[in-house]
Amino acid sequence: MFEVQFVKGNDFDQVVLRDTATDTSAMIVPSCGAILNAFNVEHDGRTINVIHGYDNAEDFAAHAESKGFRSCKLSPFACRIKDAQYNFGDKSFTIEKFILNGSALHGLLYNVPFTVVNSQADEYSATITLQHEYKATDKGYPFEYTCTVMYTLKAGNNLTLTTEITNNDKGLIPMHDGWHPYFTFGGSINDLQLEFQSKNIVDFDAALIPTGNTQPYQTFAALRPLGETEFDNCFTLNFAECQPLCVLRDPQQQLQLEIRSGNSYPYLQIYTPPHRTSIAIENLSAIPDAFNNGVGLRVLSPGETATYTTTYTITSLL
Numbered sequence: 452m453f454e455v456q457f458v459k460g461n462d463f464d465q466v467v468l469r470d471t472a473t474d475t476s477a478m479i480v481p482s483c484g485a486i487l488n489a490f491n492v493e494h495d496g497r498t499i500n501v502i503h504g505y506d507n508a509e510d511f512a513a514h515a516e517s518k519g520f521r522s523c524k525l526s527p528f529a530c531r532i533k534d535a536q537y538n539f540g541d542k543s544f545t546i547e548k549f550i551l552n553g554s555a556l557h558g559l560l561y562n563v564p565f566t567v568v569n570s571q572a573d574e575y576s577a578t579i580t581l582q583h584e585y586k587a588t589d590k591g592y593p594f595e596y597t598c599t600v601m602y603t604l605k606a607g608n609n610l611t612l613t614t615e616i617t618n619n620d621k622g623l624i625p626m627h628d629g630w631h632p633y634f635t636f637g638g639s640i641n642d643l644q645l646e647f648q649s650k651n652i653v654d655f656d657a658a659l660i661p662t663g664n665t666q667p668y669q670t671f672a673a674l675r676p677l678g679e680t681e682f683d684n685c686f687t688l689n690f691a692e693c694q695p696l697c698v699l700r701d702p703q704q705q706l707q708l709e710i711r712s713g714n715s716y717p718y719l720q721i722y723t724p725p726h727r728t729s730i731a732i733e734n735l736s737a738i739p740d741a742f743n744n745g746v747g748l749r750v751l752s753p754g755e756t757a758t759y760t761t762t763y764t765i766t767s768l769l
Contacts, residue, residue: 453577453604455570462507463488466567468577468604474498475608475765483511485565485581485600486522487632492608492765494706501708501765503633503729515562516549519724519731521633523561526598526616527585529629530685530720530739531556533660535591537742539625546591552658557631559589560598568599578603584619594624596751608765615758618751626749628736628759629720634708635729636701643730646674647697647719649686653738659683660740674700677730682721685738688712695764697732705768710734713760718747734761 456467465488469476478489488504503521505511515523535546535555546555565581572578580601587593599615618624636643652668653661668686688696695709697719712719716734723730736759737747749757 452574453572455572455577455579466570466579468572468579468602468610470577470604470606470608472606473608475604477602477604477610479579479581479602480508480511481565481567481581483508483564484515484523484560484562485583486511486524487602487610487612488522490610490763490765492706492767494765494767495704495769499637499704499706501634501636503635511562516556519633519722520557520561520631521731523557523631524598524600524614525558525629525631525733525735526560526614527592527594527596527625528555528558528627528742529631529733529735529737531659532742533658533740537625539742540623544591544593547589548591554658554660555591559592560585561631565600576603576605594622595619596624596626609762610764611760611762613758613760615756616751617756618753621753623750623752625742626736626751626757627741627747628749628757629716630734630761631731632733632763633724633729633731634699636704636706638701638728640677640723640727640730641679642701642703643677644674644700644702645671645677645698646700647671647686647721648689648692649719650689651687653685653687653718655684655739661685661738661744661746663744674698677723680723682723682730685718685720685735688717688719690714690717699730699732700768707766707768709764709766711762711764715757715759716761734759
């Protein structure tokens with residue numbers, strides 16, 4: 452049986468999706484950008500949270516940016532926009548919200564409050580649906596749209612994240628969607644194994660802006676130790692391969708994360724932070740700076756809805 456719990460506490464007001472048969476749970480914080488702050492599974496007699504989240508609401512408010520936008524919803528753009536500027540139609544726009552080294556980073560909704568609009572649970576799953584109405588508050592993105600985020604927990608430690616973007620504006624709007632979870636098994640990522648099915652790596656310049664070129668990349672086409680490998684890269688996924696298209700394994704604990712990317716997310720961004728206690732594995736609908744280069748960019752007509760889906764599964768190998 453599954454259940455949805457609304458938990459008020461000193462740290463967060465959270466929504467908890469729980470599989471009562473296994474005690475697997477997903478913890479979502481609506482007021483903090485609808486982040487996934489925990490994904491707990493019972494393994495070998497212990498509870499393991501595979502999400503590197505935040506201690507409390509104050510931690511999120513103060514450090515969401517400096518801690519790397521952990522678990523944040525990236526909308527209406529992900530990663531970087533060069534010089535925070537882009538052209539759309541016959542107009543030029545400059546993003547204002549968050550600028551780092553001259554580039555706009557990670558969208559406009561990563562820290563806004565979402566409203567719970569629906570919840571349901573039965574013997575098969577538990578679901579929470581959250582929503583934010585963007586009202587053109589940033590001069591660099593003067594378009595109105597609704598962002599609906601749905602988390603669904605099912606048996607087998609399966610958590611599906613679905614985003615629906617609906618254009619509420621009178622004209623066309625550009626859209627680039629992504630997620631920014633950091634995954635951890637409690638130790639150093641150097642001890643983990645990684646596999647992802649890619650076709651190409653996107654070439655970046657020194658400012659991490661795509662150059663327009665790609666190179667073949669299949670280095671991690673089979674599980675191999677992550678070791679001291681450093682990533683801050685974007686890859687095109689190879690959907691000709693079998694799902695899951697990405698696996699992160701802890702060989703010592705015999706536990707692994709499996710990511711089943713929907714076709715709406717044809718790109719994977721991977722980032723290894725300097726602390727190396729977690730790794731960001733990000734589903735993207737387009738490559739960085741898509742508002743300028745157009746690679747993967749979606750343009751929505753008035754009233755049109757775009758849907759983006761990915762599924763995380765935690766599997767015990769014991």
